[in-house]
Amino acid sequence: MATYLQQLLNGVTLGSLYALIAIGYTMVYGILRLINFAHGDVFMWAGYWVFFLVVLFHLPWWMAALCAVALTALMGVAIERVAYRPLREAPRISLLITAIGVSFLLENLIIVLPWAGGRQKPYPTPAFMTQIYQAGNVRIQGVTIWVPLIAAACLLGLIFLVYRTKVGRAMRAIATDTETTALMGADINRVISYTFLVGSALAAVGGILWGCRYPRLQWDLGIMPGWRAFTAAVIGGIGNIVGAMLGGFLLGLAEILIVAFLPGLSGFRDALIFAILIFFLLFRPTGLLGKPLKEKV
Amino acid sequence: MKFRLAVLAVAALGVLGLAQPIKIGCLLEFTGGCAAYGQMARDALEFARAVGIVPTEVLGRPIELVYFDARTEPTEAATGATRLIQVEKVVAIIGTMCSGPFLGAAEIVQAAGVPMIGPTTTNPLTTQVGDYLFRACFTDDDQGPVAADLALSFFGAKTAAVVIDVAQAYCVGLGKYFIEAFEALGGKVVATLYCRTGDVDYTAQLTEIMRVNPDIIYTPNYYTEVALMARQARDLGLTQPILGADGLYAPELIEIGGAAVEGIHFTTFWHPDLATGIALRYVEEYRKYFGRDPDAFGALAVDCYLLIVDAIQRAGSADPKAIKEALQTADLEVITGRTIMTPQGDPIKDFVFLKVENGQFVYATMIPAARAAEIKKLMGK
């Protein structure tokens, strides 16, 4: 029993991390119809920002974490501004190729930075995250409690932002119909910048918490979580924020359960993730919660 | 007059010719999965030459090192070997640190007839490609049985769980050799679990280990994976000893693993406490130069350098074929102790057993090379 509970908690922790990253994919896709290849690398950079701020500038952890969220969010906005905005009118494929380029750039920048480099770095983890709580047979680490709580708070905040504020309304309007929204007088570019700001900030929260759970920094650490989160977004119905959260939790649980109960398959785990992704794209492209997308002719 | 001019010209040419540097290629991983090892090797080589622990000239000609990033990719290693041989005209190559890239370059090096020594390429296949390929360390088909013997005798373990990183040739090989030996010597492997390089979550594997409750956990993986796994194991309340292999000997193990890696034991090549002879000065100067303890990867890279220089010296020429022949009969006191090369390119080396204590790598015990042979005999090999 204790084992099941333990596994369940692990699944929830992992799932909430995926949910935080998946939001960024889903919001950007909803508005730009772009699969932001670089999103996983933005997530990775958040962990490095904390590392830089703590190790190089000796900031206290909480201050470093807050600054890291801000810096990562600004980075997301800057990427959109420099690399994606000039291609607004270009074919969508050009946008995707640029996104792949940005992704490679972000990864390799880490490798050439003298204080990061190709070698792994230890992520500074605060004490309250590593604290162990014992309840009967179940041992719970601080991370396991804090990650779902912080994630839930962020997601509630996001839902408020999207459904109860003016910017949120503009985001939803653009996702439905860009041209009409522009005609109605909304500043499209500003709203898109906001979208990248919010998506990257959530990815940053995800990256910072990810570091607390798995305290290792490396240039490629964003790739696989990125793809899993993207799969989560597709499962939930891409473009749908609640769906991304749902997909994240489902995928996190599924991943832990597969490895726990079918250990023989753990070598194939990444293949399974991609098989699920392809399956959904082919047979249920709208995901579990998504509405059918209008084909733009 | 003409005659004197001609003599002068010949003499000048001779001097110029002699002063031509002898180039040794360093095909090392500065980026990619094995970046830590390649960088440690370069640090050690540069340092050893700078402070004069190793000779910087041989046969009256200066030795020049030419570095090339093998990026932990077999293709890049292959391109690198071609470039070093064809463009830079090196007479011998040090590298690579990992077996995968080494195999990528092996065929090319063999075909070109230039000797190459892998400082820490423990995969038994690497030197089988041909007679120009060497290593400066022991092989995994010895390291696995030695670890199994330690698990049984040092820890008194009867059952073991093994966690293998299936994305690394090195880990898969070593894991299999360990399992084979552990069972042949009377132990029982109760769980064989797999992970992949870059995996961060080991709770599923660890929960399975909790269920089967073995006496010891063997993880022949690289330092990051082991550091993360150890953290999660201790968080879950697993208290079994963890046994690892030479891939763990990097400062990152302790930086990332923190308190969780305390008490981890592993087999490796060398430890500064074992220094004798030339190595004493190496250790002392290294600490002064870098402010940290020297590591086995750097020490073995310097060993390769010494072996090549010694071979050139004994061969009396910098011809790659002559160097190869001299290397095959090398018997030299180097940083990691006495190295006796066999014609197959595999030296006879002792095993060192280390543990992590108070955030330091501490010497635990030493297993002579002869013991590895005995263990293999016990296994019926």
Place this chain on the structure above:
Amino acid sequence: MRPNRVLTGLFLLGLALFVWWGDAHLDRFVWRILNFGAIYALAAVGYTVINGVTGQFSLGPHGFMLLGGYLTTLFMLPMHQKRVVWLFTPLSWPFNQFTLPYSGFILALIAGGILAVLASLVVGIPALRALRGDYLAIATFGFGEILYVLACNFMGLTNGPMGIKGIPPYTNLAWSFGALVVLTYAAVRLKNSSFGRALRAIREDELAAESMGINVFRHKLLAFMFSAFCAGVAGGLMATLIGTITPDLFRFFMTFYLLMIIVFGGLGSISGAVVGGFIFAAIFEALRFVDTAVVPGMRMVVFAILLILTMLFFRRGLFGREEFTWDWVLRGAQRAWRWAWAKMS
């Protein structure tokens, strides 16, 4: 005979002579780069047929190269290597029974191509029917990653992540340039036929093409199969050039390289893919100095920035969608001659 044909014939003759001379006498380093260039160009030609000409964005050529590379390896690996390389899981039937002599190399390459084509059907039939744009890109990317995971796990065939060593290095300029010339010729014929016009119609407007009576799905699938074949052969050539193969050799970065080549050469231009392949192989080596002089890894930063800049400011690439023609060269030569003549007089 038209003068263009004569020029093409002369060019091919010159190329054949160069290859014949180069295989024997060329500096091994330059020889290697030329081989890599031809192999990259070959894969890029196939890649541009599906990505550029047909406009169906695939991100899976690394998976097809992997299949071709492994199958060619399994056919050509000598028996004594087959016995020593598979240390833990013995090599599966039927590959443990036979090996092909050098004369069977062409069969092994074609078999690698055919295996890639079969795989392209597995992913292409459902995906090309249902998906387009980014979704197709993701599905093909996922397929490539799945193949990578399978290659790591089916130890009885691939020897897993340990890879296979001792592949006879049969690839030389004759093979790589030969394959490149043959398949480029096929691609050009394909592009200029009615089939190719249909592909371009699909790229411009799928709905319009469909309403004109073009069987869109069949055309896309054939283009995809052609690209898979090229990738499969390129994979086989690459494995027999390097002499070892591991699953890591054909990961996503390979597709990234090919993408750079076809984007820089001009999306949809076969000439661009060929020229781009050679330029890439050359720059890849030439830029090595930034890795040694500046900091290891800098080269990839430069490449990523180059790709982004190309997309932002130079989206046409070298050739745009145009092709190399002799007329173009002749006119250029004429103009240069006139200019020089005017300067002189």
